[in-house]
Structures are given as C-alpha cells and as structure tokens.
Amino acid sequence: MRTNSKMNFRIVMAMCLLAGLTADSSAKLNPRQASLRGANVMTVDLVCSKGVKDTDLNQQDIRENIVQQLEQAGIKILPGQLWGTAPGRCRLKVLVKVYKPSDLDTFIYNLKVYFVQTVALERIPEAKIDAVTWELAWLAHGSKNRLTEAVPTNLKIMTDNFIRDYNLANPQDSELSGNSESNIVPITSPQGQIRSGVAARYKYVSSKNSKVFHSPQCRSVKRINPENLVGYNSKEEVIQAGKRPCKVCKP
Ligand SMILES: [Zn+2]
Incomplete structure (x- = not known):
C-alpha cells in the first residue's frame, strides 16, 4: 500500500512535468x-x-x-x-x-x-x-x-x-509550434529580403536543420532562419535529401 501511493505520487509528478514541458513549448x-x-x-x-x-x-x-x-x-x-x-x-x-x-x-x-x-x-x-x-x-x-x-x-x-x-x-517546424504571430519575423526585415530571394528561385524550400519541406509561400517558411534556408527544384531532389512534405502547405 505504501509503495503504491509512492508510485502514484511519482506518476503524478511525471505527468505534471510533462504537462509543464508541453505548455512551455506551445504557449x-x-x-x-x-x-x-x-x-x-x-x-x-x-x-x-x-x-x-x-x-x-x-x-x-x-x-x-x-x-x-x-x-x-x-x-x-x-x-x-x-x-x-x-x-x-x-x-x-x-x-x-x-x-x-x-x-x-x-x-x-x-x-x-x-x-x-x-x-x-x-x-x-x-x-x-x-x-x-x-x-x-x-x-x-x-x-x-x-x-x-x-x-x-x-x-x-x-x-x-x-x-x-x-x-x-x-521554432522551425510550424506543425509543432502553433500560430503565435510573435514568432514570425517581419517580411520587411533585411532577412526577409534574402528569404524571398531564395524562396522565389526554388519550387520547394526547407531549413537545413529540418526534415520537412514546404512550398515557398507556406507561412512557416517565414520562420526559417535565412542562413539555414535551402531550395530544391524537383520533388525527387527533396525526397532524396531525406525530407517529407509539410502537412500544412502540402507541397
Ligand atoms: Zn509548409
């Protein structure tokens, strides 16, 4: 009985911690x-x-x-x-x-x-x-x-x-991070200009740190650090790079 309540306590604590972490990353x-x-x-x-x-x-x-x-x-x-x-x-x-x-x-x-x-x-x-x-x-x-x-x-x-x-x-993956507007870098920033340059030249874009690729118009592309932005002109190329399509923009 005593061990049980101790274990229950641990499980509740673990759940609280998990809840805390999830709330942290999305809110x-x-x-x-x-x-x-x-x-x-x-x-x-x-x-x-x-x-x-x-x-x-x-x-x-x-x-x-x-x-x-x-x-x-x-x-x-x-x-x-x-x-x-x-x-x-x-x-x-x-x-x-x-x-x-x-x-x-x-x-x-x-x-x-x-x-x-x-x-x-x-x-x-x-x-x-x-x-x-x-x-x-x-x-x-x-x-x-x-x-x-x-x-x-x-x-x-x-x-x-x-x-x-x-x-x-x-955050680099829009699928995980919700739609909080504050995470979006304004497109008018100098970074935005570089980004639209790369985005305009390629059919598909991705962050070199992400396993997801997008169409250049996808809103999550705005959040990718321009230095990490990579572009592809064919679907075979992206798939070969080990990336999967974004579930939001479905490129
Ligand atoms: Zn996308």
Whole structure:
C-alpha cells in the first residue's frame, strides 16, 4: 500500500512535468527563453580559473565541443575577436573554476554557462548595456580523474539546456509550434529580403536543420532562419535529401 501511493505520487509528478514541458513549448516562453529569439550568431568565450592547470582538462577540447554542439543546432559561431559584429553582440560565456582545498583530497569545481547580449533599459531606451539574459550554474566536487569526465559531461548538459531554450524561442517546424504571430519575423526585415530571394528561385524550400519541406509561400517558411534556408527544384531532389512534405502547405 505504501509503495503504491509512492508510485502514484511519482506518476503524478511525471505527468505534471510533462504537462509543464508541453505548455512551455506551445504557449508563453519565460523571459530568459524569449531573450534567445533571433540570437543565431554568437561567439563562444571559455574562461578557466588557474586551478584548471592542475587538472587533466583540455581547454581547447572543451571549447571545441561546445562550438560543435551549437553549430549542430544551426547557430553560427564567430571567431572570438569578432564578437562586436554579432547582431546584439551575442556571446555565450563558459566559465570553469576549479579549486583544490589543501586539506581535502578532492577538487571543487564550479561551472557556469551564460549568455550576454546588449539590451536597452526600459526607463532609458537609448541607454544600451551588456547584460546576462540566460544562465545556468553547477557546483560539485570530485577526484582529478573524475573531473576529466564530469566537467565536459556537465558542460554538454548545460549547453543542451541552452540549445533547448534557443529552439523553443526559434521554432522551425510550424506543425509543432502553433500560430503565435510573435514568432514570425517581419517580411520587411533585411532577412526577409534574402528569404524571398531564395524562396522565389526554388519550387520547394526547407531549413537545413529540418526534415520537412514546404512550398515557398507556406507561412512557416517565414520562420526559417535565412542562413539555414535551402531550395530544391524537383520533388525527387527533396525526397532524396531525406525530407517529407509539410502537412500544412502540402507541397
Ligand atoms: Zn509548409
């Protein structure tokens, strides 16, 4: 009886969590998720504390893995020195702090993944300032050997969290995301002009990150990041690329 009620409790909790996730993806985003809308170009800065030198962690590998993860999600990563040229001066900062207390046989490590961009003050819109709009931190400890595995693993999970929120703020598949108008980039933007260029030249279009293809007139085409837009002139070509037709525009 006791085990049963415990299990029921777990099932209810799991259902609440699932309901929460579904509501999140289709309805309102929280401000920290919404702050990632359109942030598709950024730099990645890795900052390591002195203590990292006493571990076997490879700083170059850590950074490259994160860059790769972001690029696979369709985010463009600029070389560090070009941070000022990213729209909104978007930077993903990764902080790795390691500290070895002299009286303990363990390393304490503190990880932080945070997103910085230039924002305008509500009271004084002309005053622009760099601010952290998204962040995640992790604190744990472990042996030197354990750290070599745990730090990259935890950074991967944290970056996955960032990508999940980025994807919620930048939906690419209209079939899943409902019709919230706010997700649509206005067609008059410079991005819109590039988009209509590609859309006008091809019979079918798709995002390189999506398994769905559309007719150029489909409203969900407006939501595809122009950098990810790919065009095809025959149905065989699209099918061969492993894509299926959109259920809304039925191309
Ligand atoms: Zn479509």
